[in-house]
Amino acid sequence: MKITENDINNLKKISNEIRKNIIEEVYNAQSGHPGGALSSVEILTALYFNQMNIDPERPKDENRDRFVLSKGHASAGLYATLAERGFFEKEELKDFRKLGSILQGHPDMKHIPGVDMTSGSLGQGLSAANGMAMASKLDQKGYRVYCLVGDGEIEEGQIWEAAMTSSHYKLDNLCVIVDNNNLQIDGEISEVMSVYPIKEKFQSFGFEVFEVNGNDIDELITVFQKAKTVKNKPTAIIAKTIKGKGVNFMENQVSWHGKAPKEEEYKLAIEELK
Secondary structure: OOOOHHHHHHHHHHHHHHHHHHHHHHHHHOOOOHHHHHHOHHHHHHHHHHHOOOOOOOOOOOOOOEEEEOOHHHHHHHHHHHHHHOOOOHHHHHHOOOOOOOOOOOOOOOOOOOOOOOOOOOOOHHHHHHHHHHHHHHOOOOOOEEEEEEOOHHHOHHHHHHHHHHHHOOOOOEEEEEEEOOEEOOEEHHHHHOOOOHHHHHHHOOOEEEEEEOOOHHHHHHHHHHHOOOOOOOEEEEEEOOOOOOOHHHOOOHHHOOOOOOHHHHHHHHHHHO
């Protein structure tokens, strides 16, 4: 698939809209996790607007590609993307995390169009993604499964149990993306509980591994295309990102892992994104 400069520019505009949606969501709710949602915007944009075989008019199409947000606390990013892609009205975003809303703090596959897996307990998403990828092969459907995990999340042992399963069953229709922004709730990954070297770890578990600038759409699309050519083993993409990307005062600040902007901060963020 050839991608033009105009395509990239359009995707960048979409990314910016998604970022504005995230800020609006978290500000209106005065609750949420903006840092890790903002860091993963280009990953979500590349997948939902360029790579994945999906149709907002048929969110349960059995032949669609699947996406699992294993780092479920970054739900504001997924919801912002789904709304921008047309799975539901953007008006729904105003009720993020509010009583009675379909858009609660963690994704819910029973109530939200476009959500393929309920998530929130860290470490569990890759196991679910394995099951989907295995089902695709057993049913000879051919759809691909993408699973976005956090770099802090891969401190969980279940991730590595699941990684063994991915490799053992040669799930070449599975692509794991690590949002490697190097920050988790308590500080830097390397200081809290180092998971480095991430590339070598996934390689040792039998994955084909790529490293990429996770905030560069052009690079992401190139590597997603390469991942589709890998046979007989799963793929892991280590996406180096910036936590809070796009909002200057949030970038690389661990304090923005899980708090909402006040009115003046909200205005600053929206103005910058304009």
